Amino acid sequence: MIKKNYLVLGSKAWNRRVFDEAISEYPGEWHFIDGPEALTIETVSKISPRYLFFLHWSWKVPDVIVNNYDCICFHMTDLPYGRGGSPLQNLIIRGHRTTKLTALRMVEDFDAGPVYLKKDLSLEGSSAEEIYIRASYLSAEMIRDIVETELDPQPQHGEPVLFKRRQPSQSQIQRPKDLNALHDFIRMLDAEGYPRAFFEYNGFRYEFSRAVLYDGKVIADATITPVERRNI
Numbered sequence: 001m002i003k004k005n006y007l008v009l010g011s012k013a014w015n016r017r018v019f020d021e022a023i024s025e026y027p028g029e030w031h032f033i034d035g036p037e038a039l040t041i042e043t044v045s046k047i048s049p050r051y052l053f054f055l056h057w058s059w060k061v062p063d064v065i066v067n068n069y070d071c072i073c074f075h076m077t078d079l080p081y082g083r084g085g086s087p088l089q090n091l092i093i094r095g096h097r098t099t100k101l102t103a104l105r106m107v108e109d110f111d112a113g114p115v116y117l118k119k120d121l122s123l124e125g126s127s128a129e130e131i132y133i134r135a136s137y138l139s140a141e142m143i144r145d146i147v148e149t150e151l152d153p154q155p156q157h158g159e160p161v162l163f164k165r166r167q168p169s170q171s172q173i174q175r176p177k178d179l180n181a182l183h184d185f186i187r188m189l190d191a192e193g194y195p196r197a198f199f200e201y202n203g204f205r206y207e208f209s210r211a212v213l214y215d216g217k218v219i220a221d222a223t224i225t226p227v228e229r230r231n232i
Contacts, residue, residue: 004028005047010055014133022140053143055136071106074139080156083111085165088128092188097123101135103142105153114153116146128191171195183218186211203227
């Protein structure tokens with residue numbers, strides 16, 4: 001029997017870890033790409049994958065690849081609810097404690113493609129990175145299901161609810177309503193490559209990470225740096 005080829009793409013360290021620990025052990029020949037420079041039609045044509053799986057990817061995939069291969073991404077909402085950017089942060093700031101991880105086929109419009117399957121995903125945890133890692137391992141389970149069953153994706157149903165990608169300036173702490181809201185705000189921004197929750201005071205910037213809510217207090221690590229002065 002000829003082995004099928006598969007290609008997994010992920011830009012974070014935890015994506016590579018779940019690939020090495022789980023996905024690469026699945027039947028077939030598995031390949032991994034960790035940045036946009038290597039994602040070319042020449043590379044993909046040489047591998048000739050049955051599926052391309054995008055675990056965490058922030059760059060536009062060339063149309064020639066999307067249009068000629070089954071490209072599957074994983075979105076952290078119950079689509080069509082939550083199409084758009086920063087799904088984890090948009091969910092937590094809206095008070096969600098659970099969500100669905102949706103595996104869908106990539107099309108020209110972001111997050112609008114047909115759905116292969118959905119699985120429950122908890123949004124609890126001490127940091128966004130913890131949730132992203134959890135989602136990566138859940139994505140690995142979903143990849144196995146898709147590969148084993150050759151699922152046919154089904155169109156999305158319902159009225160889309162759109163999320164906007166958060167900007168770095170939105171990480172500034174703005175009078176949270178209570179300690180729970182403050183804890184959620186810090187943890188939802190606590191991941192590699194994301195702007196941490198912060199405020200500025202008297203010429204210094206205070207950034208927070210590793211927050212816990214304990215005994216009526218939020219306890220967190222703080223990094224304090226001088227604010228660069230701008231010439232006016």
